[in-house]
Amino acid sequence: MAAARDRSMARVTHVAGLRGAVARLRERGRTVAFVPTMGAIHDGHLSLVKHARRSADRVVASIFVNPLQFGPAEDFTRYPRPIRRDRALFEAAGVDLLWEPRVADIYPEGDCTRVRVSGLTEVLEGAARPGHFDGVTTVVMRLLGAVQPDLLWLGQKDAQQAIVLERMCSDLLSPVSVRRGATVRESDGLAMSSRNAYLSAAERQQAVALSQGLASARALLGAGERSAARLAAAIRREWAGYPLVNEDYVAVVDAATLQPVRQVRSRVLVAVAARVGPARLIDNFEWGTRK
Numbered sequence: 001m002a003a004a005r006d007r008s009m010a011r012v013t014h015v016a017g018l019r020g021a022v023a024r025l026r027e028r029g030r031t032v033a034f035v036p037t038m039g040a041i042h043d044g045h046l047s048l049v050k051h052a053r054r055s056a057d058r059v060v061a062s063i064f065v066n067p068l069q070f071g072p073a074e075d076f077t078r079y080p081r082p083i084r085r086d087r088a089l090f091e092a093a094g095v096d097l098l099w100e101p102r103v104a105d106i107y108p109e110g111d112c113t114r115v116r117v118s119g120l121t122e123v124l125e126g127a128a129r130p131g132h133f134d135g136v137t138t139v140v141m142r143l144l145g146a147v148q149p150d151l152l153w154l155g156q157k158d159a160q161q162a163i164v165l166e167r168m169c170s171d172l173l174s175p176v177s178v179r180r181g182a183t184v185r186e187s188d189g190l191a192m193s194s195r196n197a198y199l200s201a202a203e204r205q206q207a208v209a210l211s212q213g214l215a216s217a218r219a220l221l222g223a224g225e226r227s228a229a230r231l232a233a234a235i236r237r238e239w240a241g242y243p244l245v246n247e248d249y250v251a252v253v254d255a256a257t258l259q260p261v262r263q264v265r266s267r268v269l270v271a272v273a274a275r276v277g278p279a280r281l282i283d284n285f286e287w288g289t290r291k
């Protein structure tokens, strides 16, 4: 396992350099954990690095703002790219190797292969962002193919993404073990996200509605409520006090299939998405035991 570090972080761009650097990390049978990101690093990413360090001998991270997972009207061009700050944060957190591929490294000339997970990707985020998950699965499959890690660390904040990628790895018989790190929150409960940077001061104050709505639903579940409609109504009641928060969806779904449930009988994902000013924010929690 990774102990206190006396090495500096290596950086690579091209796939050949990456493969050589990973081979050196793997010397003497060392294990590798991988944290893929799109940069704009915050404490949520850093907590994944911490998990990764505890779970393997060496940690590889990537920064790649993947054009394929953004819709034409989405924020690809304005997505924050504070690369120097990101490098410094990753280095301080103990990342051994940072991969910063360019678009041509991931999507070489003539590229015509896509990875699609059906069913799980047509609901929630997939319904709101057509094609998004095809971009995510295609890029993550390529990143995994190049890094070939033992473990892949993903955040619970993007629960649907984690569920889709777990399914993809299992269906494609990938040997990687997919792990999820808990959502990291600001002191008022707002889930950390690179997109929080888009919020004005007034929007930032109201963005807390997402986690507060979820907290109301969680409290009701704890008190014995099992009706999905009443849980959703409780979230919407909470949001009514926040005029800058515009609902995209409030959903109570089976945590494995992502299909809506009427009554909570096994493990569910309570997931919300809302527009707050220019930012589209998501949050969730899982509740109950698996079938």
Ligand code: PAF
Binding pocket: 036, 037, 038, 064, 066, 069, 136, 139, 140, 158, 161
């Ligand atoms: O969660 C993200 O930052 C991205 O969707 C990921 C997994 C790095 C793929 O581009």
